[in-house]
Amino acid sequence: MIRPRTGADLPALERAMRQVHETDGYPTTWPDDPRAFLAPPGTVGEWVAELQNEAMGQVVLRPVFDPVPGWVRATGLPAPEVLILSRLFVAPAGRGQGLGRELFRTAWAGAEALGKRAILDVHHRNLSAVRLYEGEGWRRVATVDGDWLEPDGSVPRVHVYVSP
Numbered sequence: 001m002i003r004p005r006t007g008a009d010l011p012a013l014e015r016a017m018r019q020v021h022e023t024d025g026y027p028t029t030w031p032d033d034p035r036a037f038l039a040p041p042g043t044v045g046e047w048v049a050e051l052q053n054e055a056m057g058q059v060v061l062r063p064v065f066d067p068v069p070g071w072v073r074a075t076g077l078p079a080p081e082v083l084i085l086s087r088l089f090v091a092p093a094g095r096g097q098g099l100g101r102e103l104f105r106t107a108w109a110g111a112e113a114l115g116k117r118a119i120l121d122v123h124h125r126n127l128s129a130v131r132l133y134e135g136e137g138w139r140r141v142a143t144v145d146g147d148w149l150e151p152d153g154s155v156p157r158v159h160v161y162v163s164p
Helices: 007-024 034-038 099-113 127-135
Strands: 002-004 045-051 054-062 082-090 117-123 139-145 157-162
Touching: 002 099, 007 034, 007 054, 007 082, 045 099, 054 099, 082 099, 099 117, 099 127, 117 127
Parallel strands: 082 117
Antiparallel strands: 002 045, 045 054, 054 082, 117 157, 139 157
């Protein structure tokens, strides 16, 4: 089940994100403040995937703030016309049930309802996410350097996608 996220979901989502981090390396480096990472300021939509009354994953929809990240500029779209689909993950225990796809579609629909195009960036190694985005008809418009560092200090490559 997909529903709006509440503050009460944050402890379970932090546990789920820890599992995703340990399993898949997302987020690449563990944030100093995991709850702030899960609930970035300015979000316009926040949803949680729930399975057996447990928050298993989430997605947020947020505007572009200044300075505009390079990967956003790579879309070729004006920042005021887009919303960033981010913080999308599902804990290993909730996978294989379509929760990630439902979260993705919910946020995408949220952007459309606000008259905006949804955009996102994804680590080039996250092949399951790439398959999801491309399978849903999203267009890869660029591959650029990420705006964060890998644990070894290197700069990751990220694919940039725009909704249809």
